[in-house]
Amino acid sequence: MRFVSHFFATTYISATRSKTLLPVSASLRLLSSAVFATSIPLPMAASEESLRLALTEKQAAVDAQADAVRNLKARSGTPQAEIEAAVDALNNLKLEAGAAARRLQAALSSNGGSAAGSREAFRQAVVNTLERRLFYIPSFKIYRGVAGLYDYGPPGCAVKSNVLAFWRQHFVLEENMLEVDCPCVTPEIVLKASGHVDKFTDLMVKDEKTGMCYRADHLLKDFCKEKLEKDLTLSSEKVTEFKHVIAVLDDLSAEQLGAKLKEYGITAPDTKNPLSDPYPFNLMFQTSIGPSGLSPGFMRPETAQGIFVNFKDLYYYNGKKLPFAAAQIGQAFRNEISPRQGLLRVREFTLAEIEHFVDPDDKSHPKFSDVAELEFLMFPRGEQLAGKSASPMILGKAVSKGIVNNETLGYFIGRVYLFLTHLGIDKDRLRFRQHLPNEMAHYAADCWDAEIECSYGWIECVGIADRSAYDLQAHSEKSGIPLIAHEIFSEAREVEKLVIVPSKKELGLEFKGDQKMVVEALEAMNEKEAMDMKTTLESKGEVDFHVCTLGKTVSIKKNMISIGLEKKKEHQRVFTPSVIEPSFGIGRIIYCLFEHSFYTRPSKAEDEQLNVFSFPPLVAPIKCTVLPLVKIQKFDDVAKVIAKSLTAAGISHIMDTTGTSIGKRYARTDEIGVPFAITVDSTTSITIRERDSKQQIRVSIDEAALVMKEIIDGQSTWGDMVWRYPTHSATHAEDELME
C-alpha cells in the first residue's frame, strides 16, 4: 500500500510508521495538517504547572477553613472572637485563592489569551483595510457569499500578478525550467493513481438532527483549547491529557476521534445536538466529464500530477538529460468541510509548483554554492523533538552536516528564502521547519516547510519535499507507460548478474504438480537469498525453502538448482528519477505579506492612525500616484504628460485629481501601498515622495518617468535618487503642501 503526501493538503501517514513518536492509528488514512498543531506532545510550562498547583492548594485550604468555620459555628459555646478570627482567616485564604486564580489566568492569557487578543486586533486592522480597499472581496458577496471563496479586487489582483511574475523570473527563467499549463478538470484514473481518490480525505461529523457538517478534529481541538484556557480547576493530569490530544490530533483514527468526542460529551457547536461518528469525506470537487455521466472527473487538488503524467515528453524535450525541472502555476481546489482562517484556508487557490527531476544517485546541484552562505532560521527535526525553537543556521553547513538531506533540496530551500524575503517577507518571521518522521510519507527522503509567522501563528506557505521516485512509479504502474530515465555509459560497464537455473527435471520428480510454484519461487529470490542458499547447499547439500504460494516449506537439494554470478556488459543504467518538489501556496504567501507589510502611524494632526502597506516596488499594486498639488488646469496638463510617459515606460500608476488635501491624498495611496507619489506643483519640475520615509526629491518633468523606471526595475534605489537629486525633508514639504 502506498501513499502520497502533498503540500497544502495533507499529511498522508506512512504505512511503515512504527518507529515514530506517536501512536499509529488503526486505520491508515490521510489526515489534514492542521496549521497550528505541532506533533510533539507539549510538556506543561513550569510556571503554569506551579501556578495550577498553588491554586489547587489555596483552594483546598479555603475548603478546609470553611469546614473549620462551620464546625466552630455548630459547636455550642464557641467564643464569638474565635469564630470571627476563623472567618477572617477564611476570608484571607479566599483572597489568596483569588489572587492565585488571577495569576494562573494571566499566565494562560500570555500563552493565548491577551496576546491572542492583541494578535486578533492587529489582524482585524489588517483585514479591515484589505476589505475596505478591495484587496480582496468575499466572492459572490451580493448573494451572501460562499465560505472559503474570495476574489482578489484590483490592488490584490495586481499584487498577485506581481508575485507570480517575480516567481516566473526567479525560478522558471533563472533556472530554465520547463513551464507547462494543464487543465483543472482531471479524469478519475489520474487521481486514483496518485492516491487522492482513496485518501484525500478529512474526518467529518454531522449534527444528527440538522445535518450540519463539522471537521471532527476541529471540534475536539476547540474543546481541549477551551478547557485549557478557561477551566482553572483542571487537574494537572487533565491538563497533560488535553495537551496530548491537541498534539496527536493529526494521528487519530476515525475510531479514536469518535471515542474522544464521546468521552468528552462533545455536541454540535450551534445546536448542542448529538453528533454522528466521524467518517472520511473526500476533499476533491467531483464532476462528470462529457455528457454520458460515465466519466467521473475531479477539479485537481494540486497542479503536480499534470507534470508527472507528462514526464516522458518533457524528458525527451530536454534532450533526455537530467536533472531538469518543470513548473506550473494554476488553480487548485479543495472542498473544505468548514473553511476557517479567512484567506489562509480556502476552497480554491493558486499553486505554483516545481517538480525537479534528478538522478537518485546524484542529488548534487551545480549552483549550490550560490546559496551556501545564506544564513536564516532553520528548525530541524532534532530541535523540535528537544522542545527547542528555530535558530539561525548557515545553509551550506546544514547540508554538509546532513541536516538537510541533499544539495538539491538545500539549493531550493535557499532559493525559496531569497524569493520570500525579496517579496517583503520579514526574515525574522520566516523559518524552515523540517517534517517530523510522522508527518512525512514513508517514501519521502526529506521535507522542509517554509513557515511564515502571522497572527494565526506559523503558517506553512511553501513545502519543499524530496518525494523520491514515488509519483513517477505510481503513474508508470497505473498507465503501463514507463516513466524512466537512462544514463548512457560512455563505455560499457561490466556488472555481475545473478543467474538462477532451477533444474526442472529434478524438481519435477520431487514436487510433481507443485513444481511450477517452486520454480517460480526460486527464480524470484533476490541476490542475498540466492547466495545464502548457494552457501548452505555447498556446505550441507540441502536447504529449507519457504514457498509462499504453496504456504509450506520444502527441502531443496543441491542437484535441483544452479546458482551463480555472471559477468555482463551494460551500456546504460535505467532508473526512475527522484523528484524534488517546491510547492508554493501563493494566496498564503500574499496574506502573510499583507500582515508583514502593514503598519500604522499618526496623522499630521495626530488625531488618527493612518494605515500603511510598506510593499517593496516589486510587489506594490500600483507603482506611483500622480497628484496635481491644486486643481488648476496647468497642473492637470503636466499630470497628463507624466501619466503618458509612465504608461509608455510600462509603470502602473493612478492619477488623483480630486480636490482633497494633499495629505489626505498621500494617506489614501499609502493605505494601498503605493511606494511613490509624484506631486505636480510647477510646470517644469515635480516632487517625488517616498511612502515610508516621506522623503521628497525634486526632479524635472522629463526625468520623472525615467527615475521611476530605474527604481522599479531595481537598477537604482531610492537612496541613490536622494543622493542624485535635490531633497527637502518630508516634514518641511508636507507642512508646505498641507492645506
Place this chain on the structure above:
Amino acid sequence: MRFVSHFFATTYISATRSKTLLPVSASLRLLSSAVFATSIPLPMAASEESLRLALTEKQAAVDAQADAVRNLKARSGTPQAEIEAAVDALNNLKLEAGAAARRLQAALSSNGGSAAGSREAFRQAVVNTLERRLFYIPSFKIYRGVAGLYDYGPPGCAVKSNVLAFWRQHFVLEENMLEVDCPCVTPEIVLKASGHVDKFTDLMVKDEKTGMCYRADHLLKDFCKEKLEKDLTLSSEKVTEFKHVIAVLDDLSAEQLGAKLKEYGITAPDTKNPLSDPYPFNLMFQTSIGPSGLSPGFMRPETAQGIFVNFKDLYYYNGKKLPFAAAQIGQAFRNEISPRQGLLRVREFTLAEIEHFVDPDDKSHPKFSDVAELEFLMFPRGEQLAGKSASPMILGKAVSKGIVNNETLGYFIGRVYLFLTHLGIDKDRLRFRQHLPNEMAHYAADCWDAEIECSYGWIECVGIADRSAYDLQAHSEKSGIPLIAHEIFSEAREVEKLVIVPSKKELGLEFKGDQKMVVEALEAMNEKEAMDMKTTLESKGEVDFHVCTLGKTVSIKKNMISIGLEKKKEHQRVFTPSVIEPSFGIGRIIYCLFEHSFYTRPSKAEDEQLNVFSFPPLVAPIKCTVLPLVKIQKFDDVAKVIAKSLTAAGISHIMDTTGTSIGKRYARTDEIGVPFAITVDSTTSITIRERDSKQQIRVSIDEAALVMKEIIDGQSTWGDMVWRYPTHSATHAEDELME
C-alpha cells in the same frame, strides 16, 4: 423572459425575434454558435447551379439515347450501321455526361473538396510541428487523454504567458482597468440569475443501443454537407434544401431538429443504430460546494459574472465615476458533448474579459480619435445579408455612419484590431463581423466578432458586445442589491412629474367593493394615458376606462379624479449602466497565431522542407538561442557569460551546446519560433542571426544582451541593428558556418 448572450458560448435566441430573417423556433432556447455556420441561407452559386443542370441534361440525353439504342436493337431488320451509329452517339453522350460530372465535382471541390484537402494538409503540418515540439500536448496522454483537454507544453506555455502579459499591458494598464480575480467554482444562484442554469445548453441525441452521445446539429450538418459534396445527382431543389438547413441550423428547435433527423434517416455515425429524440444538455460542469451535498455549484462558463456581481464595490472603488472598466483573466469551462476542431473547441480554456461600464445616455469615448483613422476589414450586417464579403472600412466612418452603434464599441474594435495585429495575426485574414439580428440577444445594442481565418474557416476569437443593462439588472433582481449608478447634477434640475389623485369618496360611492381595483388601475396610468384622460374629461365630462383586474370597462367622471403635472426639483439621476464587453478566447487566438506564423522553406541542401514559426519577439516563447559554433571550451565559456547577461536582462533564452551542425541547430530553433540566434565564433564578438531573413550582424560580447533587450523591448528594430552593426549576408555566413 430574458436571455443572455455570451462569447464562446453560445447564441441565446431572443424572445422577440419575429422580425428576423429566419423561422422562430417553437421552443425558445440557447443554441451553440457553430463556428462555420453563417446564418444566411446561401443561394446556390451560379456556376454550380448551371453545372448541376448541365449534368442532369446530359444524363437525360444518355438515358434517352440508351432507350433509342435498345429500340433499334429490338426492331428486327435495323441496319447494323444504324445501330452502330446510335451506339457511337450513346458513347459520346456518356463521355459528355462524365465530363459534366467531373466539372461539377471540381466546382464542388474548390468550395470544399480539394481546397479543403490542402487546408487539411497545411493544418496537419502545423499541428504535427506543434505536437512534436510540445507547444501543446493532449492532456493525460499516458492515460489515452480526454477529448477537449490540452496542456500547453513549454513553448506553448511561454507563448500564452507572453500573450497574456501583452493583453494586460495593452488593455488593463493602458486603460487603467480594474483587474479582478474570481474563483472558478460558482454557486448555482449566480448562474441562475445570469440564465446559464436554464439555457446554457446544446441539443444532444443518444445512440439508443450504446448510449453514445452526439450533438444533434452536428449530425444534421454533416449529413447535409456530405450530400452536397458527394451526391452529384442531387436535384436543385434538394441542393437548396440542404444549404438552407445548414444555414438555419442554429435556429432549429429540438422538435425541428428531431424531425429533420428522422426525415433524412440519420443514424448514429459509429454504429448505425437509431438515435433518441434531441434534448437539451447543460454545458456546465456541475459539482457540489461543501460536504452537505445541498449546495450545487458549477465551474464558471465565463469570467464575466464575477465582475458583474462585484459592480457595486468596483463602482465605489472608482470614486463612483463612470465610465470605468473591470477586467479578468481566468479559466472557463464547457462540458462539450463531443469536442471537435482540436484546440478551437475545448472543455477548459482561458478567457480574458473586459466589462466596460458606461452611462447609457453617453457612449462617447474620449480616446476614440486615437483609433478613428484605422482601416481594416469590416463585415457589417447589410453586406452579409446582401451576400457580399468583408471589405476595408475606416473605423471613424463606420461609427459616424451608424454602422457601429457607438464610439465606445468602436474604440474597443480598434483596440482589439491593434492587439491582434501586434501579436502577429495577419490583418488580411482578420475581419470584424457584425452579428445578424437573429444572432444577438434582444437586449443587445450591437455586437461585433473579431474573426480570424484559419484552416477551419473564419473563427470567432473575440466578441465585442454592447450588452446594455441586462447583466446588472438580472443580478439586481435576483440578489435584491441595486447595481446602479448615480449622476449627481451640478445644480438641481426642474422636472415635471405626473400627479394622479383619485377621489376615493366619489369612487367608493360609484364602485363600492370594486373601488380598490379602480383606484389602483387609475394610479397605474402612464403619462400619456393620464393626459389623454384629462383632455377627455375636460371636454366630455366622462370617459370609458378599462380595469384589467376587474376585466371590465367602467365610466369615470370628472369629479372622481384629479390629474395634473407638477414641477419638482431633482438632484441626481439614477440608472443602470450599460456594459460593453470585449471577450477574448485566448486559446483560439493563440491557435490562429500558430497557423498565421507557420511557413516552410527548403533546407540548404534542398533535400527537405524546414518548418518556421515567424513569431514577433513579443510573443516568441524564447527570445534567443546561444550556440557555440563548435564544441570547444573557450566558446562554451563565452556562451555562459552571454547567457548570464541575458538572464540579468530578463531575456528568456536557451543554450544549445550539442555537437550538431550549426545549420541543424538553427533549424531546430526556427521550428519553435526563436527570433534570434547568438552564435559564439570568437572570444571577443559574436554574430546575431535573425530567423526569417537569416541576416547576420556582428556585435561585441558586451553589447549582445543590450542589443537583444533593445529589440525585444521594442525600442529598436532588427532593421535598426542591421544599420548600426556590420553585417554579412545570411547565405555567405551560413556557407561559412555550415559543416
